[in-house]
Amino acid sequence: MTAAIYFSPTFTSKKGAVAIGKALADDGCITEIDVTRYDRVTEKTQFDRKDLVVFGAPVYGGRLYRGCKERFRKFSGNQTPCVITVTYGNRHYDDALLELFDLVKEQGFVPVAGAALIGQHTYGEIQVGRPDEDDLKEDREFAARVKEKLVLGEILETVPGNRPYIKGEEGGKGGNFRPLTAETCMSCGLCVKECPEGAIAEDCRTIDGNRCIACFRCIRICPVQAKNMNVAPYLEFAEMFTKKLSEPMKNEYFL
Numbered sequence: 540m541t542a543a544i545y546f547s548p549t550f551t552s553k554k555g556a557v558a559i560g561k562a563l564a565d566d567g568c569i570t571e572i573d574v575t576r577y578d579r580v581t582e583k584t585q586f587d588r589k590d591l592v593v594f595g596a597p598v599y600g601g602r603l604y605r606g607c608k609e610r611f612r613k614f615s616g617n618q619t620p621c622v623i624t625v626t627y628g629n630r631h632y633d634d635a636l637l638e639l640f641d642l643v644k645e646q647g648f649v650p651v652a653g654a655a656l657i658g659q660h661t662y663g664e665i666q667v668g669r670p671d672e673d674d675l676k677e678d679r680e681f682a683a684r685v686k687e688k689l690v691l692g693e694i695l696e697t698v699p700g701n702r703p704y705i706k707g708e709e710g711g712k713g714g715n716f717r718p719l720t721a722e723t724c725m726s727c728g729l730c731v732k733e734c735p736e737g738a739i740a741e742d743c744r745t746i747d748g749n750r751c752i753a754c755f756r757c758i759r760i761c762p763v764q765a766k767n768m769n770v771a772p773y774l775e776f777a778e779m780f781t782k783k784l785s786e787p788m789k790n791e792y793f794l
């Protein structure tokens with residue numbers, strides 16, 4: 540079985556992991572295991588040598604989000620080959636790919652290749668629409684090279700990053716913004732159901748500030764744009780941040 544296991548609140552990490560998985564699978568068919576929701580129950584958690592897994596996760600503060608690590612730790616391999624991918628918003632991935640490299644090895648997987656991919660940043664208007672068709676084409680070309688490596692039985696020796704990871708125990712947290720809900724909310728319940736951390740109460744408006752990780756999934760998926768961040772401090776930050784990260788960066792692949 541070829542599987543893509545991903546945590547992806549705003550769907551960019553998912554796109555890379557799925558594109559690579561599909562290009563790796565002989566018949567183009569993969570099993571998608573979306574662990575974005577904290578309470579997602581997955582049927583398959585054990586993989587063997589004949590399986591192939593692509594992991595996908597976003598970079599949060601140069602690290603893997605700690606809740607994503609918890610979710611990934613539910614899976615174990617038995618010398619199962621895997622491809623590790625992190626997706627980041629055009630600033631940097633710092634130690635996140637190395638953190639994923641270390642985590643999958645602890646879980647019994649064998650990294651064969653890795654990638655640090657560009658995705659639209661959660662905040663501001665940075666690299667909007669990425670990964671785009673060109674990015675996904677690069678992902679598929681990378682997968683073709685991974686296939687060759689799999690045939691040769693070669694593994695990935697290491698990836699960029701440092702240990703101890705930046706920000707130590709403090710790393711891998713979410714952000715500090717807390718979305719607002721406008722009058723236009725029609726109480727459809729979509730954001731309640733889709734919030735990765737179950738932070739939105741049944742009234743569709745009250746957000747538990749301790750659970751919210753500022754992933755902005757609720758803002759992206761709200762069909763009437765009721766969930767929002769239309770407050771001056773955020774808008775000022777977003778404008779500054781967008782200018783700062785305007786120079787597009789390239790996807791990096793490690794074989």
Ligand SMILES: Cc1cc2nc3c(=O)[nH]c(=O)nc-3n(C[C@H](O)[C@H](O)[C@H](O)COP(=O)(O)O)c2cc1C
Nearest residue numbers: 548549550551552597600601628630631658660661
């Ligand atoms: C809390 C938080 C922290 C982030 N930290 C970084 C970072 O350190 N470097 C970076 O380039 N992008 C950073 N981003 C942007 C995300 O990595 C990027 O938007 C990614 O594509 C989101 O993945 P997803 O669509 O799968 O949720 C951060 C986003 C959030 C929400």
Ligand code: SF4
Nearest residue numbers: 724725727728730761
């Ligand atoms: S998704 Fe939007 S409209 Fe639906 S409950 Fe949430 S905020 Fe309201």
Ligand code: SF4
Nearest residue numbers: 734751752754755757
């Ligand atoms: S309430 Fe917070 S954690 Fe939940 S989807 Fe919205 S931004 Fe993400």
